[in-house]
Amino acid sequence: MAQGIIRLQAKICAWATAVGKKESEGPLGSCFDLKDPTDQFGQKTWEAAESEMQRRTLALAIQRRELKAEEIDFLFAGDLLNQCVASAYGLLEYPIPYCGIYGACSTSAEGLLLAGIAVSGGMANWASVVTSSHNSAAERQYRTPLEYGAQRSPTAQWTVTGAGAFLVGKEREEGVSISRGMVGIPRDSGVKDTANMGGAMAIAAADTLKRFFDASGASPADYDRIISGDLGYEGGSILCDLMKSEGIDIQEQYSDCGQLIFDRERQDVHSGGSGCGCAAVTLGGYLLPRLWDGIEKKILFLPTGALMSPDSIKQGRTIPAVAHLVELESRTPRENE
Amino acid sequence: MAQGIIRLQAKICAWATAVGKKESEGPLGSCFDLKDPTDQFGQKTWEAAESEMQRRTLALAIQRRELKAEEIDFLFAGDLLNQCVASAYGLLEYPIPYCGIYGACSTSAEGLLLAGIAVSGGMANWASVVTSSHNSAAERQYRTPLEYGAQRSPTAQWTVTGAGAFLVGKEREEGVSISRGMVGIPRDSGVKDTANMGGAMAIAAADTLKRFFDASGASPADYDRIISGDLGYEGGSILCDLMKSEGIDIQEQYSDCGQLIFDRERQDVHSGGSGCGCAAVTLGGYLLPRLWDGIEKKILFLPTGALMSPDSIKQGRTIPAVAHLVELESRTPRENE
Numbered sequence: 204m205a206q207g208i209i210r211l212q213a214k215i216c217a218w219a220t221a222v223g224k225k226e227s228e229g230p231l232g233s234c235f236d237l238k239d240p241t242d243q244f245g246q247k248t249w250e251a252a253e254s255e256m257q258r259r260t261l262a263l264a265i266q267r268r269e270l271k272a273e274e275i276d277f278l279f280a281g282d283l284l285n286q287c288v289a290s291a292y293g294l295l296e297y298p299i300p301y302c303g304i305y306g307a308c309s310t311s312a313e314g315l316l317l318a319g320i321a322v323s324g325g326m327a328n329w330a331s332v333v334t335s336s337h338n339s340a341a342e343r344q345y346r347t348p349l350e351y352g353a354q355r356s357p358t359a360q361w362t363v364t365g366a367g368a369f370l371v372g373k374e375r376e377e378g379v380s381i382s383r384g385m386v387g388i389p390r391d392s393g394v395k396d397t398a399n400m401g402g403a404m405a406i407a408a409a410d411t412l413k414r415f416f417d418a419s420g421a422s423p424a425d426y427d428r429i430i431s432g433d434l435g436y437e438g439g440s441i442l443c444d445l446m447k448s449e450g451i452d453i454q455e456q457y458s459d460c461g462q463l464i465f466d467r468e469r470q471d472v473h474s475g476g477s478g479c480g481c482a483a484v485t486l487g488g489y490l491l492p493r494l495w496d497g498i499e500k501k502i503l504f505l506p507t508g509a510l511m512s513p514d515s516i517k518q519g520r521t522i523p524a525v526a527h528l529v530e531l532e533s534r535t536p537r538e539n540e
Numbered sequence: 541m542a543q544g545i546i547r548l549q550a551k552i553c554a555w556a557t558a559v560g561k562k563e564s565e566g567p568l569g570s571c572f573d574l575k576d577p578t579d580q581f582g583q584k585t586w587e588a589a590e591s592e593m594q595r596r597t598l599a600l601a602i603q604r605r606e607l608k609a610e611e612i613d614f615l616f617a618g619d620l621l622n623q624c625v626a627s628a629y630g631l632l633e634y635p636i637p638y639c640g641i642y643g644a645c646s647t648s649a650e651g652l653l654l655a656g657i658a659v660s661g662g663m664a665n666w667a668s669v670v671t672s673s674h675n676s677a678a679e680r681q682y683r684t685p686l687e688y689g690a691q692r693s694p695t696a697q698w699t700v701t702g703a704g705a706f707l708v709g710k711e712r713e714e715g716v717s718i719s720r721g722m723v724g725i726p727r728d729s730g731v732k733d734t735a736n737m738g739g740a741m742a743i744a745a746a747d748t749l750k751r752f753f754d755a756s757g758a759s760p761a762d763y764d765r766i767i768s769g770d771l772g773y774e775g776g777s778i779l780c781d782l783m784k785s786e787g788i789d790i791q792e793q794y795s796d797c798g799q800l801i802f803d804r805e806r807q808d809v810h811s812g813g814s815g816c817g818c819a820a821v822t823l824g825g826y827l828l829p830r831l832w833d834g835i836e837k838k839i840l841f842l843p844t845g846a847l848m849s850p851d852s853i854k855q856g857r858t859i860p861a862v863a864h865l866v867e868l869e870s871r872t873p874r875e876n877e
Binding site: 514 | 546585587588614618620621622623624625628629631632635636637638639640641642643644650653654657658660661662663681722723724725726728845847848849850851852855857860862
């Protein structure tokens with residue numbers, strides 16, 4: 204049961220990623236499918252560009268699996284824009300039953316869990332998951348328009364311009380297994396500093412990870428990698444400390460999508476990458492291909508989301524956060540073992 | 541499969557509603573559980589008041605079913621505020637795995653479908669659904685602060701101040717059956733007038749309803765009531781016309797939560813009620829008790845959501861909309877038949 208572990212029988216069978224200029228110049232640059240050095244993807248606004256990334260990645264994922272959109276039973280999608288409009292407009296051309304989701308930067312994991320539940324429960328043959336973020340759209344909505352040239356604090360993270368689309372199918376399909384999952388319980392960090400999202404979200408990541416290890420009896424050594432979504436350097440270090448204080452040392456297996464996607468020295472992103480797109484494109488561009496090829500056999504994918512709004516912060520509220528966990532296993536576990 | 545009909549084995553076993561002053565003075569006023577003539581629910585801001593309505597309704601629903609929060613496996617929640625903060629803050633005290641959803645005013649139906657899927661698929665014993673809207677919070681976010689006294693156009697609707705919480709359990713529990721469902725496919729209305737949301741959403745309602753009748757072979761006469769969420773007078777009349785043009789006459793069974801909740805003459809709401817809370821409190825306050833008591837045996841509940849944002853409208857986009865359908869059956873169908 205979901206208070207504990209959700210057992211799933213589903214596979215991620217196809218995916219696609221799109222990124223902007225900065226992401227394409229980072230350490231994972233060669234891993235991504237679609238890139239636009241203008242960040243505009245042929246659109247007039249940053250918001251429309253974000254939508255266009257969603258549209259194109261889903262088209263590519265569907266094409267790769269040689270499906271028709273009509274064969275897909277669910278579309279779980281969401282993003283950071285007010286009222287999740289990147290998804291609403293970006294996916295409007297697809298004739299697929301649509302469930303909007305909001306998990307902030309944890310959206311990719313929330314979508315994969317819901318897709319896994321729909322497929323495992325027999326309500327879908329195919330379910331799709333799409334999410335995105337766009338640096339220029341996020342900055343002007345959450346902070347200030349880029350033109351203001353506001354100075355960033357050391358704990359600030361850089362919202363990734365990117366989108367990822369994933370097709371989840373039944374266990375009999377070829378793909379990377381979604382074998383287990385755990386839906387996060389929101390935690391109040393007490394943090395009010397929106398320039399320290401990693402710090403605000405670490406407590407939620409620790410909570411979900413601890414609950415998962417307690418309920419499963421698994422230990423960090425059972426995994427090739429435990430990877431958070433966008434805790435960045437600040438939050439990632441807090442997560443490792445929090446887990447250690449619980450007697451669980453994850454240091455050896457731990458990494459973070461927000462740390463992997465940018466070069467800390469060369470790209471000046473302060474505490475790392477963030478945004479719904481950060482975990483999504485790192486999963487699609489880097490982690491899933493490694494699982495597909497058997498380079499890694501079993502990972503815990505743990506995206507986190509900060510659930511505040513600019514208005515709630517102005518009203519003096521703290522930042523609540525949530526972290527959803529997805530256990531992913533190589534498509535060919537038997538051969539590799 | 542979801543492109544068609546989703547068959548569910550789940551029941552709505554408990555629920556609770558909260559409303560503000562205007563709703564408590566309307567035709568359904570006596571049906572609601574919690575009322576506050578100040579619309580503030582003891583809070584300092586309208587946004588916090590909306591959160592508090594969510595918190596209290598879920599507490600009451602859990603208490604009515606004599607459950608503990610820890611026994612609930614999922615919490616599906618969402619609202620109209622940017623980043624869905626009414627839900628994020630309102631439900632933070634509950635130790636329940638949390639999936640944020642965004643379906644605008646269709647959120648109650650999206651939540652019930654996902655809860656039904658989780659329960660029917662064996663991933664949950666209990667799943668909860670909470671949603672809300674608050675007139676004063678919605679007005680200042682979507683349009684102008686109330687203090688401006690802006691004039692409203694004839695097709696404008698009145699955002700309901702209200703929240704509804706629902707507990708969905710297994711088929712063996714006593715409750716109102718969620719027997720089938722259909723997830724909506726978003727449709728572009730072509731409408732750009734945010735003071736005519738009913739007009740923008742009617743096409744999505746017609747699409748889902750037509751798909752459901754086509755796939756199920758059912759006809760309007762099979763239902764005591766076909767009830768949309770908040771199409772209001774303008775959108776409701778368009779829906780009936782659209783269905784008639786498809787050869788399906790729903791006039792006799794049709795009503796709309798946004799038409800039922802306010803007195804059109806006495807309460808000056810122009811085209812009726814709207815908001816996530818509109819369908820949720822009408823379902824919880826009025827429809828579910830009637831289904832529980834067998835006054836009505838079978839209804840189609842069809843909330844609609846407009847998926848634009850104030851920013852997307854300023855950027856010249858049209859209003860996309862979605863409508864999710866939930867088939868509800870009396871808790872005691874055999875005795876009544």
